[in-house]
Amino acid sequence: MTTLLSLRNLVVGLRHGHQTSPIVRGVSLDVKPGERVGVVGESGSGKTLTMLSVLRLLASPPLDILEGEILLDGEDLTSASEHRLRQVRGSTIAMVYQDPMTSLNPLLHVGYQIVEALRAHDVDTPQARDKARDALRQVGLADPERVERSYPHELSGGMIQRVMIAMALAASPRLLIADEPTTALDVTIQQQILDLVLDLQDTTSMAVLWVTHDLGVVARLVDRVVVMYAGRIVEDAPTSELFRRPSHPYTAALLASLPGTQHTHRSLLHQIGGSPPDPTRLDRGCPFRPRCSFAVEQCAHDEPPLLVRGASRAACWREPDQWQT
């Protein structure tokens, strides 16, 4: 099967003065057409920056892609022209952003903002209006006509979040990047959105990159999970494998901190001690080491690359059998 999107050793750096410190430190990730991939990690682990890099939407300066390739159907987006990027944005790849409340232009009607996105990609106005209305109905907004005529400040947080999802879906993208898209929604609406995305996938073979810290959502929605820590991927595993047999102590700790888990990792931390490191000043060795109960001598010297561990890949020097009980 061909890959739709392929990140090759992506490095994103933060410039301050004449120095740059990498914050995303070599992320490689493949997404196949129709595949659903979850991206999990604490705040500051580089999930959002990685996703924004794909559409080249980083706030530059101070953020910049320093190294690596972003291949869309084999075409490298890191060297693409602004013109080409405009064709990709909102059409081939659409994104739902974190913090929806501030993600719409406060001075324009909501309907107009959706139509504007469609019209930019050669959809004529009447057709764009129809598509916008359909999309708003699909995400479960009861009165799409009223929502279209509203300004963002007249809608609730949950409604705006659904508007943002509708805006992304209206263009029928081949890849949907969703950054914590269901955080402001109550459980029933959240379920509805997940069902909608699953539905759309059956009919359109849309691929999904779903950034979340909610492992419950991950379990229901995605085929594969990528766990990020301190700007790197520390584990990449099929969903069932990840829940059954995590290959990285950090993943195991995340699972153990789930409320009411019936997993067998009770011996691990329920709450991960310490806090994630500042990615701009990392020490030598594995960045998770200070919080890891299974660290050995080697972890202090060398940062582990992604190593194959059965069906998974994990950035840990130790075999899962050595620390799993």
Add this chain to the structure above:
Amino acid sequence: MLLPLVRRLASMLTTLFGVLVVVFVILRLLPGNAVTASLGVNAGLLSHAQLQAIDKFYGVGESIPQQFFSWLWSMLHGNLGVSLSSREPVSTLIGSALPVTLELAVMSMILGILIGVGFGMIGALHPDRWQDDVGQGLAVFGLSVPSFVIGTVLITYLASIFHYFPSSLGFVGLFTNPWLNLQQVFLPALTLSFGIGAAIMRTTRAAVLEIRGLNFARTARGKGISHLAYVWRHLFLNALVAITTMSGIQFGYLLGGAVIVEDIFVLPGIGRLLITSITDRDFPVVQSVTLIFAAGFIVVNTLIDISYTLIDPRTRRR
């Protein structure tokens, strides 16, 4: 919708009344009056009785509150009084001077906004690049060099090197000879627009730079809309409230600057009228001109307040 409008109108009138009182009192505190100003040292030759008769004729002998209310009363009847120095009705003097100043004000505002918004947008879209440096340099120049220096330098160089000084032909009206008139107003307007443009440029740059970093600007870019649509519909539109506010403030400075610039460029506007009438202690003219300046400033800023509700739906009340 109606009630806020009435409230706004009431506050406008209160402000105007306050301006009138202040101007009236300050003028009366100046030493000398119209009689001494026109008679000069000859006033000393008149007898006490003669002086009193003249004072009574001009109404300057009454108490200050009496003078104020009799002037207010006649003004409410549309009578602005008679100039003490030229003996012409004040309304005639203002009627011929006001259009000149209006033309100057409109042209300076247009030039200032074009310069300010233009350089501000360019600077904000290319921060810390040479385009931005040019704009920033111009802004420092415009803010720090006073208009009378710019005006004098313009006149000196254009007149002595290029022999170009349209004002030397005597002022012509916009409808008598539009081409010559526009040339005559253009230089003073350009002089005034440096300061206006500099302030608007800085506001525009700062506002657009901030908006570029906001989430909705990123959403707009992420839609793949054209660069023009992104810049104007999303960045500029959201900067418009700040730009309009700064334009209103600059309009106030413009009125002050017009007084000086009209004098330098010999434009027969109300700024020059004000200067000559102050020297002549021609109180009816000074009062009326001040009133017009104040009214102009208040009206423009009220219009700006109203424009906010047109630009930003969040300021609209349902």
